[in-house]
Amino acid sequence: MTRLDCTVTGCMYNKEKCCCKDNIQVEGDHAKHSRDTCCSSFREQKEGMSNCVNYPTKDTDVACKATDCTFNENCHCQAKHIGIAGGNACECQETECATFRCKCD
Ligand code: SF4
Numbered sequence: 001m002t003r004l005d006c007t008v009t010g011c012m013y014n015k016e017k018c019c020c021k022d023n024i025q026v027e028g029d030h031a032k033h034s035r036d037t038c039c040s041s042f043r044e045q046k047e048g049m050s051n052c053v054n055y056p057t058k059d060t061d062v063a064c065k066a067t068d069c070t071f072n073e074n075c076h077c078q079a080k081h082i083g084i085a086g087g088n089a090c091e092c093q094e095t096e097c098a099t100f101r102c103k104c105d
Contacts, residue, residue, distance in 0.1 A: 001059040002077050006084040008095050012045040018056030019084075026077070026084075026097050028066030034100040037066050039084050042092040070101040 028037035086095030
C-alpha cells in the first residue's frame with residue numbers, strides 16, 4: 001500500500017488534497033518522464049455535483065502501467081509515498097505521477 005497525496009482538486013475523489021478512493025490506476029506505458037504518466041481514475045468534479053462523501057484514504061493500492069519506473073513491480077507501485085499532481089486538470093491526461101523515476105536515469 002502506498003501513501004497518496006494528490007493535488008488534483010478538480011477531481012471528484014479529492015478531499016483536502018487526499019484521495020477518497022482506496023485504489024487508483026496510473027497509466028504510462030513506455031513513460032520516460034512524469035509528464036508521460038497520468039491517473040486514469042480521475043473524474044472531473046462537475047458543477048452541482050456533490051463531492052465524494054467518503055473519508056480520504058491515506059493508504060492506496062496503486063496499479064500502475066509505468067513499468068519503466070523504479071518503483072514499479074509487476075504493474076503495482078511499491079513506493080511508500082507518492083504524489084499525483086495536476087491542480088486544475090479537467091481530464092486525466094492533465095494529471096501526472098510526480099514521483100515517477102525512470103529506471104533509465
Ligand atoms: S511512483 Fe512510479 S510506479 Fe509508483 S505510481 Fe508513480 S509512476 Fe507508477
